[in-house]
Amino acid sequence: MSTIAAVSTPNAMGGIAVIRISGENALSIADKVFSPYGDKKVLDMAGYTCAYGIAHDGEERLDDCILTVFRAPHSYTGEDIAEISCHGGLYVSRKVLRAVLKNGAVNAEGGEFTKRAYLNGKLDLTQAEAVMDIISAKGERELRMAENLREGAAFKKADVCSKKLLKILGDLAAWADYPEEDIPEVRPENIKSELTEVRDELRSLIRNYDSGRILREGVATAIIGRPNVGKSTLFNCLSGCERSIVTEIAGTTRDVIEETVRVGDITLRLSDTAGIHDTDDVIEGIGVEMAEKMIESSELIIAVFDGSCTLTEDDVQLINKINTDKVIAVINKNDVEQLIDTSLLTNKIKHIVYLSAKENTGVDDLHRHIEEIFRLNEADFDTATAANERQKKCIDNALEGIESAISSLEIGEMLDAVNVLIDDAEQSLLQLTGQKITEAVVDEVFSRFCVGK
Structure with missing residues (x-):
């Protein structure tokens, strides 16, 4: 089996970069690109020991580095491993990796170190997936x-x-x-x-399983409502930045705008949709059609209503289109006088939140209802x-x-x-x-x- 190598730290600048080498020839390859200070020799190093020295490509000095040695079978992969820790610049780490590859290693594939750990009996498949x-x-x-x-x-x-x-x-x-x-x-x-x-x-x-999947993958969430009820303002409020255009003009949002946001322990894959209403505008009509499809495909729906006025016919039609229990009705603009009659909403939707997206108030209550819908507090994440x-x-x-x-x-x-x-x-x-x-x-x-x- 070939000796593999890769940069194991993120592909970005940082304090340290680690070039990992694993395989039968890991130490002999490390010996060709790393020279310890003093009398220490790479091939004589015991497992779980380090040496300070110089990484080089032939006569070219690359960087001051630390070499860490793990001897088979007492390593992550079950093979001999050498890890070269150099300064965390993208250029210098790639230069060190290039020298390692030049001296006999091959580029590791995605997950190949952990795959070798599995094949060598260091991990079972469920443990490997957990990594x-x-x-x-x-x-x-x-x-x-x-x-x-x-x-x-x-x-x-x-x-x-x-x-x-x-x-x-x-x-x-x-x-x-x-x-x-x-x-x-x-x-x-x-x-x-x-x-x-x-x-x-x-x-x-x-x-x-479902609770765990939600934590890992997030929840596909659509913000829906008729035009000008504050959908984009709520989207920006949850996103923490101005992602959607907000104006007094109805129908500003004509496409689906997406953002990933964190709400407590849950990730929401958030979509701001066009206002759902009857329109003769062809482009806006396409946006409305996309918004209606989002109602069917989303795992969570946040339906927004304007608390400063009575429910309109568009609001009533929207309420009747919702056929899931994973929905939260948001009564927005509660920072002004409230004129909305919520009796129809309370009969149809269990979770109702009063907030002001403009003033960023009441959002914590929205967070609480989201956790309640997905019952994360009832899940035991300490069990298999x-x-x-x-x-x-x-x-x-x-x-x-x-x-x-x-x-x-x-x-x-x-x-x-x-x-x-x-x-x-x-x-x-x-x-x-x-x-x-x-x-x-x-x-x-x-x-x-x-x-x-």
Whole structure:
């Protein structure tokens, strides 16, 4: 296997840049581009030790650096690793990497260091996937969940379930293949009881999945309403900058304007839409049509109404178009006299917030309602949970097999048929942990990683 190298720190200026080298020839390559001060030699360095010296490309001095050595198998990848820490300029770090590549290393692909850690048994597949979640975590809850997975929580629970299924399969095989031996009879009621325990454990793995997905991916959110109710002002208020044009002229926004904003622990993928109303303007009509489509596709709708006047026919039509419970009615402009009758709104929409986007008041109440809708306070992020769609699909497939097996037992089907269903569930769990998985799936998992990790 080739020796790989990459800059493992971000592609930006900083205090330090780290060039990571991993593979059988990592130390010999490092020896060609790094000279320690004093009598120390790179090839003689023990694992978990550092040396201060000079990085060079032949006779050309590149930078004062620190070399850190990790000896196989006690390293991140399970291979010999050398890490050169130089000053964090883009130019100097690339010069050092170029010297490393010139002396025998090849460019690492995205996620290849972690992929090698998985292939060398340093991480299971769920732990490897958690590494990227730790890197991309944007808040405390996300980080807790990712670190829990990195410590192997999902693998341990899935592995326990897998071993229980293997025991059942072993008992069934022994009883069927050696009928003349003194082997205890396999009783359907006992199998059902054991399968029910496994089913409940697997259900717990996906119980918090949606909450975790929301933390990782954010919520597609549309701000909708008729023209001039303050949608763009609210959009700017939540964004913290002037992203949308705000004027007294109705219909200023004709396209969908997008921004990603942080609300507490939740990321909102926010879209400011055109005012929804009847119009003869062709361009504005296209914007209205796009806004109406956003109502159907968004995970959260913030419907804005002008509290300083009564509901119009456009407002009523908008209320009737909303067919989701994940909606918040925002009564805007509460810094002026209120004339709105909210009885229709309260009958249709559970979450109602009164605020002034112009004065930036009442926004905290909006934050509270968003958290309440997605029930993040009820989720336990310290327990094992599926971290992504791949893991959830594996668990769903395992659950489908187990639930079918339980149903088959209840109606008295032959144990041979039950055996096949349990085996299918077992295969899904082995795919979850990476103990039995195709190379294509492994490549797809690590393709999402950044270069250098």
